[in-house]
Amino acid sequence: MPPMVGTEKDNAAQEPGPPDAELVARAQNGDAAAFEELIGRWHEKIYALVYGMTSNREDAQDILQDVFIKAYRSLRRFRGTASFYTWIYRIAVNHTINYRKKRNRRAALSLNEMDDSIEKDPAFVRLQAHQGPRYETSVSELHEKLNKALQTLSEKHRTVVVMHDMEGIPHEEIARMLRCSPGTVRSRLFYARRLLQQELKDYMP
Numbered sequence: 160m161p162p163m164v165g166t167e168k169d170n171a172a173q174e175p176g177p178p179d180a181e182l183v184a185r186a187q188n189g190d191a192a193a194f195e196e197l198i199g200r201w202h203e204k205i206y207a208l209v210y211g212m213t214s215n216r217e218d219a220q221d222i223l224q225d226v227f228i229k230a231y232r233s234l235r236r237f238r239g240t241a242s243f244y245t246w247i248y249r250i251a252v253n254h255t256i257n258y259r260k261k262r263n264r265r266a267a268l269s270l271n272e273m274d275d276s277i278e279k280d281p282a283f284v285r286l287q288a289h290q291g292p293r294y295e296t297s298v299s300e301l302h303e304k305l306n307k308a309l310q311t312l313s314e315k316h317r318t319v320v321v322m323h324d325m326e327g328i329p330h331e332e333i334a335r336m337l338r339c340s341p342g343t344v345r346s347r348l349f350y351a352r353r354l355l356q357q358e359l360k361d362y363m364p
Contacts, residue, residue, distance in 0.1 A: 212252075304358065305359065
């Protein structure tokens with residue numbers, strides 16, 4: 160059985176510790192604590208990615224457990240041609256897409272359970288900077304409208320929007336994770352943003 164998945168904040172970049180490659184090597188030799196440390200480093204970022212793609216906390220938690228179990232079982236086949244970060248993100252993206260296809264549903268995002276990542280969306284940031292008499296009402300309306308707009312995007316377009324605009328992952332890194340060219344990532348982002356802007360045109364200053 161894989162070790163229990165940790166929930167500590169992703170702080171691999173701030174706190175000293177062994178590099179990912181060292182932890183991977185130890186985990187491949189049966190060190191469960193090393194694998195748990197890897198998961199602790201990337202837990203929050205992977206959760207934010209999955210939640211951004213599903214808009215449902217329960218689904219995101221279920222998927223996250225499956226992703227970590229799959230990563231644990233597949234770790235011996237990891238050859239280090241990409242970083243562990245890229246490798247497990249790719250697993251998370253693919254697993255989430257397959258999960259959504261199987262469920263074949265588009266769950267609505269509760270306003271009371273809105274993840275902080277939604278506030279990083281450029282449309283939301285622009286609205287915050289343009290406060291007026293209808294500001295508070297408009298923010299609530301935008302939350303709901305933005306979620307609905309995201310749900311209308313195809314999987315490939317929603318994925319790049321979540322990864323780049325909400326997670327801040329660079330084009331080149333997304334391309335490695337999705338195994339496509341940076342140009343393809345930019346093209347998908349451009350198309351997705353045009354659709355979102357059309358949906359949100361009434362809320363733009």
